Amino acid sequence: MSYFLETLVSGLFAGVMYSLVAIGFVLIYKASGVFNFAQGAMLLFSALTVVTLTEKGMPFALAFIVTSFVMVVMAILIEWLVLRPLRNRDPLTLFMATLGLSYVIEGFAQLLMGMDVHMLDLGIPDVAVQVGGIYVSQFDIIASLIALTLVATLAIAFNKTRMGISLRAVAADTLAAQSIGIRLPVIWRIVWSVAGIVALVAGLVWGSRQGVQYSLSLVTLKALPVLIIGGFSSIPGAIAGGLLVGATEALADIYIGPLVNGSVSTWFAYILAVGFLLARPAGLFGDREIERV
Amino acid sequence: MSLFTKAISLAAAATMAATLMSSASFAEDGTGQQLYPLFTYRTGPYAPSFIPFGAGNIDYLRYINEVEGGVDGVKILVQECETAYTIERGIECYERYKNGYNGALTAAIYPHSSGLDVALTDKARIDKIPIVSPGGGQNIATDGRVFPYQYPLVFDYWSEAQIIVDYIAQQAGGYDKLKGLKIATLYHDSGYGRDTIEPLGILSKKYGFEDIQIPVPHPGEQQQTQWQQIRRAGADWVFLRGWGVMTPVAIKTAARVGFPADRIIGDIWSGSEDDARPAGAAAKGYLAVSVFPPGTDYGILKTLKKDILDKGESDLKDNSKFGTVYYNYGVIEAITFVEALRTGHKKFGNRPLTAAEGQWALENLDIDQKRIAELGAEGLISPLKTSIDNHKGETIAAKIIQWNGQSWDTRTDWIKADASLFADVIKAKAAAYAKEKGIEPRVATN
Numbered sequence: 005m006s007y008f009l010e011t012l013v014s015g016l017f018a019g020v021m022y023s024l025v026a027i028g029f030v031l032i033y034k035a036s037g038v039f040n041f042a043q044g045a046m047l048l049f050s051a052l053t054v055v056t057l058t059e060k061g062m063p064f065a066l067a068f069i070v071t072s073f074v075m076v077v078m079a080i081l082i083e084w085l086v087l088r089p090l091r092n093r094d095p096l097t098l099f100m101a102t103l104g105l106s107y108v109i110e111g112f113a114q115l116l117m118g119m120d121v122h123m124l125d126l127g128i129p130d131v132a133v134q135v136g137g138i139y140v141s142q143f144d145i146i147a148s149l150i151a152l153t154l155v156a157t158l159a160i161a162f163n164k165t166r167m168g169i170s171l172r173a174v175a176a177d178t179l180a181a182q183s184i185g186i187r188l189p190v191i192w193r194i195v196w197s198v199a200g201i202v203a204l205v206a207g208l209v210w211g212s213r214q215g216v217q218y219s220l221s222l223v224t225l226k227a228l229p230v231l232i233i234g235g236f237s238s239i240p241g242a243i244a245g246g247l248l249v250g251a252t253e254a255l256a257d258i259y260i261g262p263l264v265n266g267s268v269s270t271w272f273a274y275i276l277a278v279g280f281l282l283a284r285p286a287g288l289f290g291d292r293e294i295e296r297v
Numbered sequence: 298m299s300l301f302t303k304a305i306s307l308a309a310a311a312t313m314a315a316t317l318m319s320s321a322s323f324a325e326d327g328t329g330q331q332l333y334p335l336f337t338y339r340t341g342p343y344a345p346s347f348i349p350f351g352a353g354n355i356d357y358l359r360y361i362n363e364v365e366g367g368v369d370g371v372k373i374l375v376q377e378c379e380t381a382y383t384i385e386r387g388i389e390c391y392e393r394y395k396n397g398y399n400g401a402l403t404a405a406i407y408p409h410s411s412g413l414d415v416a417l418t419d420k421a422r423i424d425k426i427p428i429v430s431p432g433g434g435q436n437i438a439t440d441g442r443v444f445p446y447q448y449p450l451v452f453d454y455w456s457e458a459q460i461i462v463d464y465i466a467q468q469a470g471g472y473d474k475l476k477g478l479k480i481a482t483l484y485h486d487s488g489y490g491r492d493t494i495e496p497l498g499i500l501s502k503k504y505g506f507e508d509i510q511i512p513v514p515h516p517g518e519q520q521q522t523q524w525q526q527i528r529r530a531g532a533d534w535v536f537l538r539g540w541g542v543m544t545p546v547a548i549k550t551a552a553r554v555g556f557p558a559d560r561i562i563g564d565i566w567s568g569s570e571d572d573a574r575p576a577g578a579a580a581k582g583y584l585a586v587s588v589f590p591p592g593t594d595y596g597i598l599k600t601l602k603k604d605i606l607d608k609g610e611s612d613l614k615d616n617s618k619f620g621t622v623y624y625n626y627g628v629i630e631a632i633t634f635v636e637a638l639r640t641g642h643k644k645f646g647n648r649p650l651t652a653a654e655g656q657w658a659l660e661n662l663d664i665d666q667k668r669i670a671e672l673g674a675e676g677l678i679s680p681l682k683t684s685i686d687n688h689k690g691e692t693i694a695a696k697i698i699q700w701n702g703q704s705w706d707t708r709t710d711w712i713k714a715d716a717s718l719f720a721d722v723i724k725a726k727a728a729a730y731a732k733e734k735g736i737e738p739r740v741a742t743n
Contacts, residue, residue, distance in 0.1 A: 007529060014521040021519075111340075119344040120615070121571040130579070132553050141521070141553050214518050214546045215575025219342040222516055254522045261512070267486040269522075270514035 010138040011254050017144035019230075019250020020151045021213075024206040026227040026234065026242035027154065028199045033236045034175045035195040036087070037095050041102040044224030045109035046200055048216075050075055051207030052113050055122040055216045064126075068204070075200030078109075083193045091188075110221060122216040126208060147209045154205060155239060158198070167194060175237065229277035235290020244288050249273045327401025330374040331638060331649040333358060334394035336409045338382040342516075342541060345571050346623055347382075347409070352612035353627020356605045357597075359612075361635055364604045368638045369647040374401040380410065387413035388420075395426050395652075404655025405429050405448075405637065407630065411489055414447070421446040422736075427656045429637075431630050432565060432588055434689070436492070440727035441660055441688040442738040448659050448688045450633055451681060452565065452588045454489070454538075455496040455723075456693040456714035460586060461536050461562055462500050463712050464697050476505035481532035483523060483547060485540045486512035489566075493538060496719060517543025520550045528554045535560060539567040545575040552579035559584060562697070569622040573700040581702040586695045589629055591705045593620035596673020597628065622705070629678055636664050636672075660685055679711050685739060691716065 025047065032040040050071055057067035086101050130143040162168035173181040174191050182188055207216075210223050226249070234245025253269035261268045280287060335354060338347045358373050367373065376398050378390035387408055397403045405427040408414050414430040418438075421428045427446050428434075434449020441447075465480065466472045482497060484490035494510055501508035509530050511523050517539065524547075527535060535556065537547050544567040551561055559582035563572065568585025576583070593602065598620055605611050606619055618624055641650040641658030650658060664672075664681040672678075679694040694711035731738050 007525070010525060011522055014525065018519045018521060114340065114344070118614075119339075119348055121345045121575050123575045123577050125577055130549055130553055132555065139554070143553075210518070213549060214542045215571075217342070217345060217542065217571075217575070219516055219518075219542045222342065223518060226518075257522050258526065267512035267514040269519075270486075 006138055008255075011258050012251055013138060013140060014144070015251040015254025016247050017141065017148060017250070018254065019247040020144070020148045020243075021206075021209065021246075022226045022230050022249055023243045023246030024147075024151050024154070024202070024209060025223055026230040026246055027158070027239055028202040028206065029224075029227055029231055030237060030239055030242050031158075031195055031199045031202065033231075035171055035191055036098070036174075037178075038098040038102060039095075039236070040199065041099060042106040042109055043199065043203060043227075044221035045106040045113070046075070046078070046203040047207040047210070047223065048218065048221040049078075049109050049113045050200065050204035051124070051211040051216045051220060052117050052122070054204070054208060055124050055211065056117045059122065068208075071204055072201050075204055076197040079196035079200050080193050082196055083189055087192055088189060106221070110218070114218070119218060122211075124208065124211045124216050126212045128212070130213070143213070150205065150209065151243075154202065155243060158239060161198075171195065226273070229273040231287070232277035233280045233287055235287030237291050238287070238289035241287055241289030249276065252276060327374045327397070327399040329649065330372045330401040331368065332394065332398050332401035332403045333373050333375045333634065334390065334398075334403065334406055335375050335377045336387060336390050336407065336413075337377050337379050338409070339379060341381040341383070343382045346569065349613065349618040349621050349623040350409075350627040350630075352618065353624040353629075354631045355612040355627075356601050356610075357628045357631035357635070359610060360601055360605050361631075363610070368635050369642045371638070371642070371647060371649055373635075374398070376401075380413070382410060384410070384412050384416050388416060391417055391420065391426075395424055402649040402651055404641065404650040404652060405634065405659060407431075407634070409433075411435075414449075415488075418444070418447060424652075425656070426652045427659050429633070429659065431633055432626070436689075436723060437726045437730060439687055439689040439723055440738075441683075441685045442740070443727040443731040443736055444688065445685075445739060446656065448683070450659075450662075450683070450688070450690060451629075451678075452693055452695065453689055454492040454564075455719050456716075457564065457586055457695065458493045458496040458500060458536070459714045459718060460695050460712045462497075462504065462506075463714075464562065464709065465506075465534050466504070467709075472504055477507075478534070479507040479509060479530060479532045480534045480536060481509040481511060481527050481530060482536040482538060483511050483513060483520075483527065484538040485517065485543055486514050487540075489540065490538050493536070495722075497536075499719070499722070513539075513543055513547070515543075516541055517546055520546055521553075524550045524554045524556065527551075527556060532556075533560065534562065536564070537561050537567050538564040539572070543567075544572040545580070548573070548576035548580045548583055552576075558582040559699070562586065565589070565695070568698060568705075570704070571623075573705075578702065580700050583700045584708065585698050585700070585705075587622065587698045587705070587707075588695045589622055589626035590677060590696055590698065590707060591620060591622045591625055592707070595625075595677045596675070597632075597677065598625070598673075600673060601628070625677065629674075632664075632672060632674060632678065633662070633681070636668070637662055659683065660688060662690075679713075687716075 028043045053071045054067045058064055128143050128146050132139040133142050170186045230245040230249050234241030253272050256272040257269045337351055362372050380387040407429045411433040414434055417428050429448040431450040432452045436453040436455050438444035438447035438449050466475050497508050511526055513523055563585035565586050565588050568587055573580040637658045640661055641654050645654050660683050662683045669675055680692050681690040683690055693714040696707055697709045698705040699708045
């Protein structure tokens with residue numbers, strides 16, 4: 005029983021890590037209806053920037069602030085060069101634009117900062133501690149606290165600030181929001197900036213665990229089933245989806261994997277996602293689209 | 298069209314025109330030269346491995362061309378082709394260079410990818426082009442009677458499994474002490490990763506150790522459950538068959554569950570600086586199999602430093618990569634190419650070799666201890682002798698290295714695999730393949 009519990013708990017913690025990546029997607033999708041394929045590239049770029057600056061002797065806190073500023077500049081440039089010219093275009097066009105953008109960001113990161121694999125030490129000990137008879141990683145506990153803090157901050161920003169209410173208005177009805185004077189380009193810049201900073205946090209947590217390297221951008225593959233299950237437009241959905249994916253794939257690997265002589269976690273999350281698409285297409289917490297025909 | 302857009306379009310058109318003009322005017326005449334199509338992956342997730350590896354390749358060939366005046370006077374023309382480590386782009390590169398380039402002849406192609414090596418098997422047989430994959434070829438292709446154009450030179454994963462078990466037996470105090478030990482293999486869930494399941498099963502029956510096989514899905518960024526399985530099973534040793542990000546994550550997760558790093562032995566693709574360094578302090582003591590030993594204290598490395606690196610002619614942008622596992626791998630691979638050319642020159646004369654001549658040369662390679670000493674590669678490579686029967690090489694050996702927190706230390710001398718142990722199984726598999734494909738095995742005449 006303790007083995008089952010330990011597997012379940014470690015899966016849930018892994019799920020929190022997936023949620024961290026998924027939140028960045030949700031933010032942009034909520035505000036602009038765009039599935040941002042470049043989120044993984046932004047995650048890589050931000051983590052690589054921090055690690056490059058710290059390796060050049062900059063204190064971590066300052067490197068974090070400088071990188072946050074860089075991500076804001078990147079958001080402004082994306083809005084100006086990519087989103088604005090494609091305003092009012094089909095969502096698929098915007099998706100394709102973000103696909104191209106991901107290559108541009110990754111290529112730019114390589115050109116600017118090279119392709120080396122970097123070690124990132126956040127100073128968080130990655131050792132197991134015993135909690136209630138089961139071993140839990142101290143790093144996972146702290147990563148979960150970081151995720152919770154991030155979600156709480158975003159919740160406050162969305163619900164209590166004027167800017168947050170504007171964002172929600174755009175998410176609810178873009179045309180109506182524009183008609184009452186909310187400027188869409190400003191909203192997009194803010195949302196992409198926040199998504200950039202979320203990518204930075206996720207990039208640091210993931211980079212600390214696996215090293216900062218090009219393949220860091222692949223962690224976004226884990227976010228896709230999370231988004232389908234939780235709903236593309238819901239932050240609580242991203243958390244719930246992440247927990248569900250993390251827990252089920254860990255348990256599936258232990259209990260189903262041996263039956264098929266292989267690892268099942270990669271596709272198991274997608275099977276789960278397909279199940280949700282069939283039974284609940286909008287996901288657990290996503291907005292159902294109602295269209296007048 | 299706005300002024301800004303016009304300016305961008307004009308600049309793009311001008312750049313494209315300049316590129317086309319420059320590539321046309323600088324296309325080198327390769328007549329009288331030997332082509333070395335260098336399949337690169339300078340982009341994509343595996344670029345960190347290629348950059349020092351490619352530099353080792355290029356630096357050695359540059360040394361041969363510029364200091365030694367070519368291989369027996371024949372200059373090597375290096376033509377890069379970017380695959381981004383994808384099979385489809387690799388096949389494009391193969392098609393582009395299989396028949397040579399601007400008069401330079403192709404004697405062999407090194408695809409630099411196990412997947413591409415497999416994908417090219419049928420094409421190469423039809424085109425009669427030798428495909429050479431040192432350390433990453435198909436073990437079944439050891440049987441050159443069935444696979445005339447595949448060369449899995451230097452090493453294979455079955456021998457690696459054997460070397461791992463030999464090392465563990467050494468540490469345990471003898472093969473009889475293996476009985477009752479638990480050896481877990483944590484493998485990348487791919488064709489490459491699964492390749493050691495069968496030989497470890499055979500070895501487990503032979504020596505009586507418990508063989509535990511645990512897959513990790515690609516890319517391997519989460520391994521908590523797998524390491525919990527290892528801890529629960531009470532494994533004594535872990536054979537880590539990782540690739541890319543899987544290795545540092547494995548080392549860190551092992552530390553988290555309390556599994557000692559000096560009981561984990563990494564595969565040859567889990568034993569570079571970029572595999573251990575990202576794991577930080579957790580990697581101290583971590584062991585790995587090395588066919589491409591790191592270090593700069595080898596004659597050929599000293600020569601390359603003096604004649605290439607110190608003169609600013611190295612392909613390395615970061616000189617700290619000189620002597621790393623992947624740099625030395627690049628040098629070793631280039632040595633196999635140059636030595637194959639020398640072998641061919643002895644039979645066909647000092648001129649560029651055709652693919653047919655390259656094939657003959659590759660299956661008559663004999664880099665013995667004396668030649669290794671002449672090359673200044675003592676300790677860097679082990680003897681390599683091929684034949685029609687054996688496209689891998691008669692002596693397969695590897696060293697065990699250990700990460701000291703900053704760099705690798707060599708723990709053992711060459712540990713030789715017993716080639717006879719799996720020879721019958723490999724021959725039977727090759728025969729089955731020949732039957733399936735309707736191939737008439739050649740008869741060994743050399």
